[in-house]
Each structure stands twice: as structure tokens, then as C-alpha cells.
Amino acid sequence: MSMDSRAVVVGAGMAGLVSAIRLRQAGMDVTLVTQGIGGIQLGQGTIDVLGYVPERVLGQPLAAVTAYGNAHPHHPYAILSADDVRAGVEFLRALLPDTFVGDLERNYLLPTAIGALRPTALPQVTMAEGECTPGKQMVFVGLRQLKDFWPELVAGNVARTELPGGGRVSTRAAWLDLPARANEVDSTPLYYARAMDDPAYRKRFVDALRRVVEPGETVGLPGVLGLADRGAFADITAQLGQPVFEISTIPPSVPGMRLNDALTRLAKDARVKVVLGSQVLCANIDGGRIRSLTVGTTGRPTEYAGEHFVFAPGGFESGGIELDSYMKVSEPTLGLPLWVPEGDLVVADHNAAQPLFSVGVRFDHDMRVLDTAGDTVHENLHVAGGILAGASRWQEKSGDGIALASAVRAADAILESVQNLEGARNA
Amino acid sequence: MRTIDTDVVVIGGGATGAGVVRDVAMRGYRAVLLERADLAQGTTGRYHGLLHSGGRYVVSDPRSATECAEENIILTRIHADAVETTGGLFVSTPGDDPEFPDRFLAGATASKVPAEEISVGQALRREPRLNPGIFRAIAVEDGSVDGWQMTWGTVNSAKAYGAQILPYHEVTGIERDGDQVRRVRAHDHKNGEDVTIDCTFVINCGGPWAGLIAGLAGCHDVEVVPGRGIMIAMNHRLVNTVVNRCIYPTDGDIIVPVHTVSIIGTTDVKASDADRLTIPADEVQEMLDSGEAMIPGFRQSRAVHAWAGARPLVKDTRVSATDTRHMSRGMSILDHHDRDGLKGLLTITGGKLTTYRLMAKNVVDEMCQQLGDTRPCRTAEEAVPKSESGKTYVVTHRLEDREADRMEEQIICECELMSRKMFLEEMRGRPSANLDDIRRVTRLGMGPCQGGFCSTRAAGLALHDGLIDVGRANGLLELFLKNRWIGLWPILYGAQVRQTALDQWIFSGTLDIEHLPEPEKAVL
Structure with missing residues (x-):
């Protein structure tokens, strides 16, 4: 069996979904093949461009992208420019209007679920009030039935932190005893988020909140403020009559899930064909071009043919890159050549960004994979996201900027090549 | 400075020291156990968990084989849990x-x-x-036997017989009065306090560190090779x-x-x-x-x-012929009266976890003989606390417990099924404990995620319960992750790489743990 699609995208994280939607919007026939749900919901649901270099980046993250790329020739930002990042972020923002705040002119500084102040370029609207400014009064409110948000830890650390321009936030911790579901003592953020989709539950929640919140306080809550109902946050804020914000917890992260759900729905609504739960087994190659991918679909392998391929399987976290017991790294799906940093890949310092996690594929500005000699591996294969070599995404807070810039560049390079081909034909 | 008056000071809180302090206490002596870190943190906690049948030694060392076979039956009875x-x-x-x-x-x-x-x-x-x-x-x-649980069972039994158990107390000096041991000095690391213990006998159970301890009493050249x-x-x-x-x-x-x-x-x-x-x-x-x-x-x-663990291998050229009567293969008792002219100090080292009780019996028998006492060893007769039922451990025990309390209790560590209540009971009992101290007793963070999900919960819960302040919470979290990494990075390959990537995503990416305010002082 052979299904003909013009473009096949592998991976359903930020990079895969965004490139699929962009290609589809340009009129291309797109199939997205993915082994599982992508990594967006493992993250915090913000758009990080560049937060640490390693000093904290506060103003002008795009200028920092340029400087960082110039200083680090192996980093994705050495190839992807600040304009690419802007194009990627603006594309996402156009896809998801009213979801984010921020203007790429500065980074927000928001408390994490343990009370560190984390820089990000575009927080979700639901997080914006968490910005720490001198003299602000914050109360962090935990839920007795949720074990991944400890308000004493958040409040204590935020209060202990001197803000970059001087001054501090004054903080307090409080608790609510309000099960997400009757008699449940051990709830995940997801259970709470589903409960918050119900207006009646929200009313009970705000009534309980009112009893612990003081006038003048900004209210910090775990990231559970609604999943399907996009009006939940505005409703809670309006009912309480005080500023509210949410803080992403460790996975599953509800703000990340909302983002994942929204992008997946956009892809499906745009009639991207999404093939879920299917592992790519191999590429079928002919004359330096990939003709099709063989995919392990239910029952028997299926071949997905196309003229263009976007490969965005993620890095080690998703199995996109592997390290075997003989300590050899590989890209197990297509066998792509990997860039490996010099020196030890894993180091004894637990606080260091492990060099292993910067292993990935090298690429050109059309997001084509390059081999060690710098030559293109497959003419029609483009890569994006966490598989790109050279970044320490988690320490740098650069993962979303890299994913968006590379996804849009990959899609645009494909579209440019089609236009060039058509232009040549017309001429 | 604190002062304690006792009969016997036992130095070293591994299986042997715990066994000795229990034996001494059961024979009616007042006893104090000093351990420089946490109980069973050294060799006892760093082995493969094997309770020998004796099979391993039937060809190479038949006497050890027989001892293992006999002790296996005894330990299964007295340490059933x-x-x-x-x-x-x-x-x-x-x-x-x-x-x-x-x-x-x-x-x-x-x-x-x-x-x-x-x-x-x-x-x-x-x-x-x-x-x-x-x-x-x-x-x-x-x-198989959990060395931590066995050691805690042993010291809990000793406590029931009146012994004082002092972890995080490092011996700084062993003092004599003429040719007789009189006093041990120690430093309490958790409270930053010096402690003096007057005594009449000291038993050195320092394992690989036994040579250093003997040296503090002026008994040199006890060479223990790790x-x-x-x-x-x-x-x-x-x-x-x-x-x-x-x-x-x-x-x-x-x-x-x-x-x-x-x-x-x-x-x-x-x-x-x-x-x-x-x-x-x-x-x-x-x-x-x-x-x-x-x-x-x-x-x-x-x-x-x-x-990695360190076996204590004794290489002592000054052991006199009279000592050999106490030696079975692999375990050695050094009588420092014979050897160095100091009364009231015995060193026991070598041996294996399975024969810890027998080692303790042998050295305490020697002490009794020197003191002219005839008090029999009773350690084989009585089960330690929580093992009285004789019901041995099965891997599904935790599942059974959680099945029973799932409607009331949160699970803090999913990998090892450690509940909120289990954590709080341990932490309230030892508010100065670090998360590794708690881990050795509860298995917090020992499963596949290696602390990725449970360690912030543990730190947050201890803070919420008022047991620690926020600076210590940060310090405990940092120390725990640092210690987990020691055992992770040398074997990082395959699926554990994927887990570690997720853990880095959580700690660096989402929580930005590197940028927490520094703890005010290094935590212990």
C-alpha cells in the first residue's frame, strides 16, 4: 500500500506540529507521523527564546540570540538568525492569538514551582501576573490534594530572592483543602484542570480562595486553571476580583497540554493527516532523495511517500537519539550522522549541562542535514527541533525558540524549493 | 559539650557495629554506638544484597560456607522483615x-x-x-537482605535494651588512663557539638576505616586495605x-x-x-x-x-599467635592489649554481612572474657523489632500497604510506593535527617526516575511540615540530586538516558533549579 503525500512530517512536538501546519497552510498535502504525543506537555507551556547565556538574559532576547550564535559556532543559533526566531515566534502567535503575552523586547521573570525566577520571552496569559516586581505582594496557594506544588517552598524562595533591579517581592503561603474529585487525596494537575473546566467547581474554588487571600495580593496557583475551557482563567480572575496567575508543575504540565491540544487541533482542522502511535521504521532512498518512509502502523508496515520530509523526532528525551550500553550515540530511525562535542559526554558535575544532550544533527540554513564533511545528506530531508546539535536547551531556556525558528525555516525552505521548481517550469 | 558515662563504646554504625552494640546491650552493659555518618552508609549499604547460603564458599572456603549456612537460618528468623x-x-x-x-x-x-x-x-x-x-x-x-533495614532493626533492638545510638558522631580521640581505655571524644556533625564519653571498653567496628580509628588510640599499623x-x-x-x-x-x-x-x-x-x-x-x-x-x-x-563499596581486607603483620583463635576465615579480631599494650580496646574487621551477628558474638565473647564476665550471647534467640512475626519480606509488601491506605494517603515516590505518611514518620523522628538518610530507610528516589519526581515533593513536604526552613529545603534537594548523580552518570546509557533527559528538562528546564537562592550554609 502506498499513500502519496507531498510532505511527510515526523514528530508531534512543537517543531513537527508547527512545520506541518505551515506547510498545510501553504496548500501542501501533509501527513504527520508520530510515535506518541509530542513533548510540549512535558514542558512549561511558555515560549522560551534564550534565558541564560549563562548569565540571565533580561532585555532584548533576540539580540542575545545573535550574540550567542556568534560566540558559539556549533549552536543552532549560529545558523538560525534572530529574524528566523522572530518569524517562528510570530507564526505561532498568529496561530494561537490571545494565548501569550510579551513582545520579544524583553524576558519575563516568573516564579517556578520551587520558587526560582525563570526567564521566558512569552508566558501564557494565565502566567503574566507572576512577574516579579519590587514591592509586589504575592500569596502562593497550594492544594492539599496536589503533591507537586508546595507554596511554602515557592513563597520562601521568591521572598529570599533579590530582584535584578533591586528590591524584593513580599510573599506568603496558604492552602486550600478542596478535592478535585470527591474523596480523592492524590490528584494530578490534570484532574484539577478538568475540574476547573466546570463553572460550578470554579465557583466553589473561588469561594474557598477568597477565604485565604488578602486584599492587595496577587495570587499564585499551580498550573491547573482549566484544560478544555479557555475561559476558565478569565472567569476565576473576574470572580475573585484580584490578579491571579498559574505556575507550571512538573509533568504533566497543564499549560503545556493546553498548548499541545491547541496546536494538534489546528493541525487536524487544517486537514493535516495525523498518524498517531506509529514508529518510522526506515527511509526508502533513491538517488540522494527520500522517496518514502516505512511506518510501523497497526497490522502491517505502511509506506508514506512524499517529495519533502521534515524530521522532528526530538532528542534523547523522546528516543530521537540514543546512547547504547557500549556508549555509542546513534540516530536510530534514519541513521543520520551526528555531531558529537569533544571531550567526555557525561561529566561527574551534576549541575553541569551534560555535553551528551548537545549531541544532534548538523544542518544548513535550509535545515538540510549535513554530514561530517559538510555535505547535504538527503536533498529533500529537513530537520527541526530537539534533534538539532549544539544546544543545551534546558539550561539555556532556548528550546522553543530553536524549535519554532527551525520548524518555520524547514517549511519555508520546502516552499521555496517548490516555488523555484515551478518558476523554472514556467520559464 | 555533652558528657556521657557508659560501659562500652562501639565505633562504627555498619552491620557489625550495630550487631556488637545490640549484643553488648542484650548482655546487660550500658552501651553507646558512634557512627560518623548515617547508619549503614558505608560498606553495609554498598553491597549486592546477597544473604549467603554458603554456596559461594563451599569450594574456596568451607569454614565460611558453614558459618554462612548457619547464620542464614538465624538472620532469616531474627531479621524476617x-x-x-x-x-x-x-x-x-x-x-x-x-x-x-x-x-x-x-x-x-x-x-x-x-x-x-x-x-x-x-x-x-x-x-x-x-x-x-x-x-x-x-x-x-x-x-536477599536489605542491609539498611537489617541494621536499623538491629539498633532498634539495641535501643530497646538501653543502648544509645549516635549517628553523625565522628570519633576524634580515644583517650587512655595508663594502659586502660577511659574516654572517647566525638564530634556531633549535625549539631556542631563535641561529645565526651567515659567508658571502660571500646570495640572498633570501623570496617575499612578501622585502621584510622585504632590509630586514634595510638595503636598504629592496623592496615585495612579497602x-x-x-x-x-x-x-x-x-x-x-x-x-x-x-x-x-x-x-x-x-x-x-x-x-x-x-x-x-x-x-x-x-x-x-x-x-x-x-x-x-x-x-x-x-x-x-x-x-x-x-x-x-x-x-x-x-x-x-x-x-562502589569497600571490603575491609586486613593486612596486619603484628597479629600475635594468640589472636588466631578468634579468627575464622575473613574475620579478624585484634586484641590491642596483646598487640599494643592497651587494655579495653578490640578491633574487629573483615567478614561479611551474612555473618555480622557471629562476628559480633565473637568479639563480645572476647570482651566478656577480658572483663571476667560470663554473660551468654542471646542475639540469635530474639527477633529484632518489626520482625517478631517471622513473616519474611516479599516484593509486593508495599503494594499491599498502598492498596490498604490509598484512599487516605498520597504517594510521594511512585517508583518505590513511598507514602506521605511513611516519609513524615521518618522525617519527624529525625528532623535533622537529609533526604539520603530518609532514602536508606524508605527507598525514596531509588526507582527509575532517580528522584526526578519525588525529590521536590519530599523537600516541599518537609518544609510544609515545619521540620526544616526554606534554605535547608533547597540544600537538601541539591544534596540529594548531587548524590543520586554519583551513582547515575557512570552507567548512563539506554533507557536511563531518556529518563535523565526528562529529569534535566524538569529540574533545569521547568524548575530552573540552578537559580534557586543559595542555601545559607552547606547542609548535612
């Missing part, structure tokens, strides 16, 4: 010496170690992952029976199912410093190859953690 009666197999893998199994069976008969040859088919039915190429299989009564061995915990119970290679004891020839994991061990390399044990990459590869010989596909299973 720490022992799992897994049974063991000695199997000949392809290429192994075909003559050895017959020597093994003869040795087992001679040393009274129960052993029975079974067919290869029976062995493979019992352990389906075993190499189908095995050609002999002998069943023995090996078990024999470093590495162990690797694999994520699953690849076997439910202890599997040994039926060969003359060598490296990497045992796989022990302990709790939810199976542990492969071990190597034996002379180390220079028992406080700085490495986990060399070549030894890791050697263990994986050995695992592959017993269980094909071993390399594809997931390694979650590795550690």
Missing part, C-alpha cells in the same frame, strides 16, 4: 569449567550447605531469562532467584533480586581511599558482559544506578 527468601541457583554457563559443579556438590556436603542439583529444564522454568545454554544447575538457599567492588542495579527483577555462576568465585558472577531491582556484582580492586571510591567505565563494561553471560539481553535492560 529485611530478608527475602528468594532461593539461589548456581548455574554453569557455556564455557564454564565442567568439573566445578561436582566439586561444588562435594564441598556443599562437606560444609553442610544445603544444595540440590536440578535439571537444566527445571532451572529454566524457574528463571526463564537464564541463558538456555546452561549445562548444570544447583539449587541453594540464598536470599577492596573496592562495584555493583549495578538493573531496573527490573530480571530474576526472582539469586543467580550465581557455578565457578570459582570471581568478578561479576552474581545477580541478586532485591526489592524491585536486580543487582549484579561485583569487582574486587584494591583502593587507596575508602572515602573516594570510583566506578570505572571498564568495570561497568565487565559487569554488563558478565550479566550477558548469565542472562542474554542483559545489556538491553535498563541500568538505574551503580555504586
